[in-house]
Amino acid sequence: MTAVFDILLAIGILGCAAAALAVRERTAAIAAFMVAGLLVALSWVRLGAPDVALAEAAIGAGLTGALLLRSARRLGPVRPRSVGWPVLGSAAILSAALAATLAWAVASSRGISSYQSLVAERLSESGVTNPVTAVLLNFRAWDTLLEIAVLSVALMLVASVGTARIRFDRLGEMMLPCARIVVPLLVLVSGHLLWLGSSDPGGAFQAGAVLAGAGLVLVMSGHVPTAGRAVDIARVVGLSGLAIFVIAASAAQVLTGGFLQFPPDVAKAWIIAIEAGLTLSIAATLVLLFLGLSRHSRS
């Protein structure tokens, strides 16, 4: 029975992705992409990866979809350009061959992963009981530190390119009552995900994405100005994540003699503190990436 569900889900994902890539009309293509993202999140729950599924639903489908829709409006419709059948055909054959080789390579090398036992062995030293959070913020904290650096670089790049200022159309009368319910709820969910991350699926990235959603609702309802001091504050909060992480890493270096090696008995407090800072910073960064503001934005 579950095999039938898996196969139907796989067909749905491939169908939506094909529609997203084949349809000329931009809004329809992006809608198909977002539906595909949500179905993918569902399939990752089936693969036993709820942490990643949460992030895909919130960031991969939600925020990326919003970004694409914003750009679709600005770029205008697709200009048709004819590509010859030989090119389309040979590209199809090459991509299919490459993907099939990849799938065959993975399928034939199964069962050689050794991380699982290593993580399970050292989990008690990490300070948290969710193995994914332990890997992200303790065992492989370097990766996460550099990931936050990438976010900061993207933020600076978008701010310096300076796309046109977003103008939201007037939203209906229900926007404000809806925002009054949705925003506090999203803040609550975000805090819950952050706290939950140490033991159950959740964590700073999922919490930050949900909080960014709340921020976007506030901006769209017109209650937060998209210029002046508010943007400066958001920018400082956005860049503070990297600063917090680097300060924590250096403090750990002084205390334990190892870069990013937190004192084992209070590791949980360190991780929660870093994650709380990261949540705010990720939320501010994602909102700013969507708004694409620069100091000299063209209006």
Add this chain to the structure above:
Amino acid sequence: MTPDLVYLATGAGLGALALWRLTTSSDPLRRVLALNVLAVGIAMILLAAAHGPGGADAVPQAFVLTGIVVLVAVTAALLALAETLGPRGD
């Protein structure tokens, strides 16, 4: 049939679709869309490989989580650059 194999094939299929679109379209937004689909396909392959009888391996999961966040940053940067270039032919 185990879910791993079904989703491994799905991930490869997503990768093939995305690569095909990436090489045959010159419209910036569609290429960014294709890049996102490609990343999802690769993430799906990683997660399918991580899924075993004893649950899912945490290290590939952490990689994929990092990948999702980096991808949204890259998408935002690419779209900002595409907007300054303006629309082009498909």
